[in-house]
Amino acid sequence: MEDQPPRYSMLEAAGWPEDECLQSATNVNNDGRVEVNLDSKVCKTVAKLIQIPREEQTPPSIPDHAEFAGCDIQLNIVIQVVGSRGDVQPFIALGNELQRYGHRVRLATHGLFESFVLESGLEFYPIGGDPSELMAYMVKNPGLIPQMKSLRDGEIQRKRAMVAEMLQGCWNSCINDDPISKAPFVADAIIANPPSFAHVHCAQALSIPLHLMFTMPWSSTRAFPHPLANLKYSNTEPKIANYISYGIVEWMTWQGLGDIINEWRSTLDLEPVPGTEAPSLADTLKIPFTYCWSPSLMPKPSDWSSNIDVCGFFFRSLPEYTPPSDLDTFLRRGSPPVYIGFGSIVIEDPVAMTKIIKRVVRSLGIRAIVSRGWSNIGDSVSDEQIFYLGDCPHEWLFQHVLAVVHHGGAGTTACGLRFGRSTTIIPFFGDQLFWGNMVASCGLGPKPIPYRSLTSDNLAAAIQFCLQPEAQSAARDVANRMTHENGVAAAVASFHRNLPLDDMRCHALNSEPAVWRLKTSSKTHIHLSKIAAEVLVDHHRLKMNDLQPYHVRPIYIQNRRWDPVTGTASSLITTGTDMLKATGDIVYRPYVEFSRAPTNQAERAYPESSRSQSLDNASVIETASVDSSATTKPSRLRNTGVAMGGSAKSLGKAVGVWYKGMLIDMPLAAAEGLRAVPRLYGDEVKDHGIVTDWKSGATFAGKNFVHGISDGFSDIFNQPYNGGQEEGAKGVMKGIAKGTLGVTTKVSSAALGLVAYPAHGIMKSLYVATHSKTRKRVLQARVREAKYLAEHSPKAQGNRQAIIRNFEAVYRNPVRTASSSS
Known part of the structure; x- marks a missing residue:
């Protein structure tokens, strides 16, 4: 196995x-992209799981990053x-x-x-x-x-x-x-x-x-x-195919x-x-998602929401660099060279690549700087026409070349465009082909040449394209537009804009993020940072036991169901798979335990000693031979006991999986699937929150029952009426069908949910109670950092009295706390 x-x-x-x-659904092209056949059964099945939102009629507004920079x-x-x-x-x-x-x-x-x-x-x-x-x-x-x-x-x-x-x-x-x-x-x-x-x-x-x-x-x-997808389809609308490709x-x-x-x-x-x-x-x-390419090359698509930004390339400050004497001499000796390099790409045959590069440079009569990179391309000795380069900052080097030829990494591409250099891209994998196509579409270089298709002839033609005045001019125009962008500053502003700053702020020290919460007598919460909590504990204003972890941005991953059939079926398959695995472990676990048993008498008697090189092997063997009969039997009994324990544990797990699947997971899947049915014919499904524990499970069940019963029976009258108002007699017939389906699914979900959601909440509570190791480790790490900051941070030393004063003011006035936490 x-x-x-x-x-x-x-x-x-x-x-x-x-x-x-x-x-049948996928094949790999020479350029590294996957040929995705949307007409295949696999892709059609996956496409059904991808929710495609309605297309926006107007592009979303792009936020002013300067407004959120602080x-x-x-x-x-x-x-x-x-x-x-x-x-x-x-x-x-x-x-x-x-x-x-x-x-x-x-x-x-x-x-x-x-x-x-x-x-x-x-x-x-x-x-x-x-x-x-x-x-x-x-x-x-x-x-x-x-x-x-x-x-x-x-x-x-x-x-x-x-x-x-x-x-x-x-x-x-x-x-x-x-x-x-x-x-x-x-x-x-x-x-x-x-x-x-x-x-x-x-x-x-x-x-x-x-x-x-x-x-x-x-x-x-x-x-x-x-x-990474090269799409093939016959019946899918192109825009929908583009959207689906990401999900696939x-x-x-x-x-x-x-x-x-x-x-x-x-x-x-x-x-x-x-x-x-x-x-x-x-x-x-x-x-939140930030893309670090220049919007002058590719603007933000209109269907990307406000949590996605296109900010520009991330450039670091120009490094202070003094070139070695041989590189400086080469650059001064003749016309500006062409840069050729593939950086951290590990090429299968660097010798063949070296031959291609040398042949092209000689045939074109140009000068070139060849970066050896991780593949160690080139010869050990440079000449007047080709200089073989070790490590050198691109930000410095690209100011001294005429054009660049490289693999198409985002950073290298951005650096070449930053200094207005026409570009040939030889993509190997990943986003490199994307950047090659982007460069070509803007006229900054030729079409990309996939690595496996590279020859002396097409490389020579590509370099000649880059040396044409049109390509050189287009590259300079892009560089001029990019001078008005500051991608790094815009990205930091985007990061800050998406932070829940009001929720993160410590109430006793505003410049610090809160990690603890203190529940007051008025049932409001005071949020405290690591520094503030440690100072307050030191000054006996509170005890660590009074504090609870504060979850700034909790993440809940739900198993959404689209309808009762697929929801129940998937739950059944999952339960069956887990049961098969647990059942197999009943036999497999004892086998593993026995296979781990020591194979010789010395190991059985002194397993640690047999692995240690510091002990005398002869003495170990002698001791083992004297007492082998006394040690072999207990060892076998011990392994048998462990094996039987593992088998019993697997049996218990199999039983638990069955009960959980039949009594909780499948009823929950059915309830969720029934609740989601109105979404299939365009109705809105009410959001009752998220089930995180037994209390929220009970609350969810209550809301779902009330709304399910009331909405279900009201649909019998409302759906035909609304349909008639919109489409006349045809709409009435549709409304009758929707109303009938609505009352069936909503009422069924309401009834089934009375059991399923509370049970699901109880399981969540049990899981949290029995899986606390990571939470304890995080708390220990935060306490350790708090003690360190209280001792070494100037902020803690200089703000002790202010922390105490702010805390006491907030503690006496919980209304202020509640408003600041909203």
Whole structure:
């Protein structure tokens, strides 16, 4: 079972077992995009799960970022980034801009970039993962489906292990001390790029704000398809096909990663995410999203809501750089060269790439700077026509070249356009083709040449295109327009605008975020920061036991049902699958325990000693031989006991799964499905809130019963009347059908919900009560940081009396507290 190649999805890659249905729906092109056949059964099924909102007739207003630029609360912000150096660099610029507002910023990414981050003045936290290995894998498997060679070589298993490592690393980055200074840190907000995957789950575990930022479109739109999807369809309207493509790519990604993420979520005491909800979490939860490309290249689509912004490229300040003497001499010696480089891309055959580049440069008679990058392209010795370059800041270098040829990473593309350089893009995977098409559509360079299609002839033609006056002029025009944009400042303003600042503010120290709440006698709450709470405890104004965690931005992931048939069916399938797994464990667990049993007498007698190299092996064997008869039997009994215990536990789990499925999950699915039926014919379904515990479950059941009975019976009369007013006799007939269906489904949901919703709430309460390890760890981390701040922070030392005075004023006047918390 464990030897079978598991499904996998990493960044833009996902591994699938060879499945005929899936293969009929998707194929990988040479450019790395997935050919998605919307006419296939798989895609049609997935498309039914994607809610397509009505198209807006007028574009949404774009907020004035300058209006929201200010933020007087100083936060601990962790920025989680998975990817190459080009993915990390824009977030360094973002982190530096956030520091200007007094925020403490930690950038969590791969260990390879530690010095790069620390030299910028940001805190660094390693999340694991090897970006060079990732880049090599992505070059070999540029689309969403890996090649069979990768499956046979076991690369998918290694990438899945890497994903699990990075998920845990991202969580640790939210609550662990600084690796260098040992200063405690607990995140107050998270900024992340989507491929980091852990973001929404970390935010849910901490109940803090989350903001996603990315370099390519990741939010559903009718304007253009997902950058990783090449759509094929016959009967679907083009705008709808574009919109659906985002959901299908997300669904494919979840198919490979879902089991890893849900297994990791269990370690955070979070419930599993339903497979129908996971691909659209960001959209369902309305998580703020900022895209860091220039709106002068591609404006914000009209169907993106107000929580999505297009702010401009993220540029860091121009670095102070003195070129080495040989590079300086080469630049001064002749005409401006063309830059050719592929950065952190790990190319399969760098020798062949070197031959192509040399052949093109010689044939065109141009001068070139060739960046060796992670693939070590080029020769060891430069000449008068070609200079082989090591590490050099693009911000400096691109000011001294005539055109640029590269892989199409967002950061490299932005840097070339910033300095008005015409561009040829050789995409390998991911968003690179998207940027290549963007550059070509604006006349800044030729059409992108996919890496596997690159030849000396098409590369030579592409460079010649870039050297034409028209391309050079178009690039300069874009650069001039970009000088009026400040993407980093706009992104920070977008981040601040989407924060619930009024809810985050500490009532005793306004510049600090609240993490505790104190319930007063008047049943209102006072919100306190870590510093304020520690000061108040030190001065005996309150005890730590008086405080409860304050959830600034709680995240609730619901398993929505669209109708009673599919809802009940999916619940039945889930229950059956869980029961099969638990039943299988009744046999499998004893086998695992017995397979772990020691294999020799020495191990049985002294298992720890047999693993230690510090002990004398002869003495261990001698001791074991003397007492082998005394130790073998207890060892076997012990293993048998453990095995039987595991089997009994699995049996109990199977029984529990059955009872939960039959008595809670399926009735709940049926009640929710019946409640959702009016939505299918255009009626509004009342929102009764979210079930989070037994109390909210009972409240939900009561509201659903009252509204279900009253609305259901009133529909018998209202629906025909309203239909007749709108469509005459035809509308009356439709109204009779709607009224009949409405009274059946609403009344049935009301009755069934009286049992289902309270039971669901009780299960929620039991789950929270029995899964408290993560909450305790977060509380301990916050207490530890509070003690550290009270001792080392100038803010704590200088504001002690003000904290006490503000607290006492608020405590005496709870009306003020309630108004400030609203």
